[in-house]
Amino acid sequence: MARAIVRGGGVPSGSAGKQGMRRAEARSILYRRVAVIVILAVFLLPLLWLLSTAYKPTRDIFATPPTLLFSPTWSNFTSVFRYFDLPELLWSSIVISLGSTVLSLLLGVPAGYALARAKFRGAVGVAYFFLAIRTVPPVATLIPFYILMRDIGLLGTWWAVILINTSLNCAFVVWMMYAYFRSSPISIEEAALTDGCNDWRTFLTVALPAVVPGIIASAIFCVMFSWNDFLFAMFLTRAETKPISVALLSAYGTKDISWGTLGALAHFSTLPIILMMLFLNRYFVQGLTKGVN
Amino acid sequence: MTDLALPISRSPRNAMPYRTRRRLFLLLMVAPAIVYVVLIALWPLAQGIVYSFFDYSLLRPASTSYVGLDNYRALFSDTTVRTALVNTFLFTFGAVALEFLFGLGLALLLWRDDRFNRICLSLLLIPVTVTPLVVGLIFKAMLSPDYGAIGYFAAEWGLSGEHGFLGETSSALMTIIMIDVWEWTPLMALILLAGLKSLPTDILEAAQVDGARPLQRFRIVVLPLLLPSTFLALVLRMMDAFRVFDIIFVSTGGGPGDATDTLMIYSVKQGLQFFNVGFASAIASVMTILIGIMAVIFILVVKPAEARNG
Structure with a gap:
């Protein structure tokens, strides 16, 4: 080769x-x-095979030997609506992922900027500290966090999942934006500062517009991580607040629910993220390579 | 890292010297994230280490008592923990090694920068974005010996046992590794491809002019230049593999028996299904320590390498 x-x-x-x-x-x-x-x-x-089970009647899914031919049906999608409150599940997933994304960007982007511009030697160390946070095994924080949320009465709410997802996502955003800000030229900012533009306005009107691709990439990853998470959501949400990933898992253990229904439900869980990735591919690819180097 | 030009402000409003003001501003920008991460990530982490010294069960919280190192002693004499530890390492190194090899092959195939390759790369990244839970479901279904598109024929032709690849103790862990490889090889390919594209062309050309054969060129020129730039990515992927949860939880749940139990799976089971918080926290703390050791090794390896390459 x-x-x-x-x-x-x-x-x-x-x-x-x-x-x-x-x-x-x-x-x-x-x-x-x-x-x-x-x-x-x-x-x-x-x-494609899993998604295709959504269009197969049950007897074709379990055909032995498995066959490529099947008579297409929509019945699996109607049973998704019968067994699940789909709008509610999607709404939960959207609230959790957007909530965590907004919070992570608000916390992470300024921090990444500060670390990239600080002339303090420890800044690199702090950046690595954020990277390290992402590598902590989630179970190590999840169990105490679960007890903490129970004690302050947030267990079962969207807040619990958003808060814990944000701790990982914001650490990721800091690291990523640190890389983006470092490779964005500092000279225009210096000019703005010398012209009497204050720090905050320089950040908002000069530094931020230069790293829009980085912000888009960060947002894509935050949405993806929290939409796809199910470990945190499984233990921290209850029936009314559970996102689609948790519904998929609980459906999988249920007798009434066939593979066809699962395949149909999987459409709603996977396609939004796949489409987002394909539409924003440039930012996704750039972010992936930048976020880990 | 050039010094910012210092505007000298004379208005009484800005009595503070510019340098101090700038420093304060940057500190205020980074503080919220640090405070947040300390409160929501570090504090629970520390709390978990404290729990690991207690006999603490959520089922009988009243009888919580300090037991010193008992949980750790129990952990080292627990055979499932030992299996889980071995499985975790087999999984981590097996999966990442295969992902690196396949990813490298794929990156080399896609090296030429044209439209076809760019489109294929985008499509290849789809597995990375699929919910890991769904990845588990996909292979659970595909590998089922009763009706799965692969599993049925594998069982029929005697390639797998009668319980299928995931159902046999001998093949379950390897199958889980292959599922992880399916999910993450494209990411590895992307990272290695970015590394390949950043290689200095003049060195590649020089090697060719000097008459190095392709394989030699690859071994002597490409690989040594590629490895340092992708090392961090490899380590991060390794740390992610170390704490894999979703695909195992869905496809085998750690079984059959404890054939695919990893430290992550076992501690989630102990902590959040059996509510043995003390014991689960001890396992989680061991995981954190092992990750820490991996990080230290990484720093020891990378720093000298960076110093060498300037």
Whole structure:
């Protein structure tokens, strides 16, 4: 494999007949594309398969041997509405993820800015402290947090989930925005400050607009993390406040609920995030590479 | 890190020198996040360490008593903990090693920057965004020996035991690792690809002009340049794998027996299902310590490497 590889780096190959080189080059690109398509299938088919169960009648899902052919039906979607209060589940997920995202950005963006601009040596250490917070095993904080929420009467509310999600998300945002602010030029800010613009206005009108892609990326990740979380939500919410992820899990253990219904419910749990990622792909990719380097 | 230009303000309103004012401003910007994280993350973490020295069960909170290191002693003589510890490490290193290998292969395939590769990369990232819970469900269903698209044929052709890949003690952990690999390889590929694209082209060209064969070029030039820039990503992925919960909880729940129990799964079970807060906190504290050790090793390895590369 390595042969195709290193040539792919855009390194011009010298010598040999040019015509032959070009043909070999074209062939190697073709081989690589075929390989990529096969790999793509491996990564996408399992998801498509689960989603496709939503359109299958139960007897086709459990057909032995499993078959590719089925008579499509909408009945699984109607049973989703029969068994679940879908708008309420989605509303919970939206409140939890947006609540945590807004809170994390409000806390994390200014902190990332301060750490990137501070001339104090320990700033890097503080940035690493935020990174470290994200690596703490969630169970270590969840159990005491659960007891704390019970004692102050927030257990079972959206607040409990939003608060604990925000502690991880805001640490992530600080780290990410620290990276974005550090790579954004400081000279315009200096000019604004010398011209008598105060610190706060310089931050809002000069520094922030320069890192909008970073803010979008941070928001995408916060929404994704809290929408996809179910460990925290499982233990911290109750029936009326549970998000769609928890509903999926409890549905899975229930006899009445078929795989078809689960597949239909999974649409509402996965598609919003997948669509968000595809629409904002540029920011997502940039954020992923920046947030970990 | 150049010094900010210092505007000298003479208005009486700004009696404080600029430097102090600027410092105070930056401190106020970072303070809320620090306070928040200390209160909502560090404080519970410390509380958990305190709990680990108590015999504390939510089912009988009245009989809570200080037991010193008893929970830790119980933990080291508990066979499930021992299995969970081994499983956690097998899972962490197995999954991350495979993700690195496959991710590297994939990154090399996608190295050429064209439209086709960019579109494929976006589509490849879909598994990363899928709720881990759903990932567990997908494979639970696909691998079912009774009706799963893969599991049925695997059982029929004798590739898996009659309980399927997830249902047999011998194959369950490996299967969980493969599920994690499915979920996270694209991310690894993306990170390695970003690393590849940032390699200095002149060095690659020089190696080629010098007549290095592709494999040599890869081993001597590409890999040594790629590793430092992606090391942090590897360590972070490793720490994430170390505390994996969702996919195991959904697909096997730690079973069959304790074949796929990890420290994370076992402590959640002990703490939030059996309400043995003291014991669960001891497991969680051990996990935190192990993560800390990984972080220290990382710092010891990275600092010298950074110093070498300037």
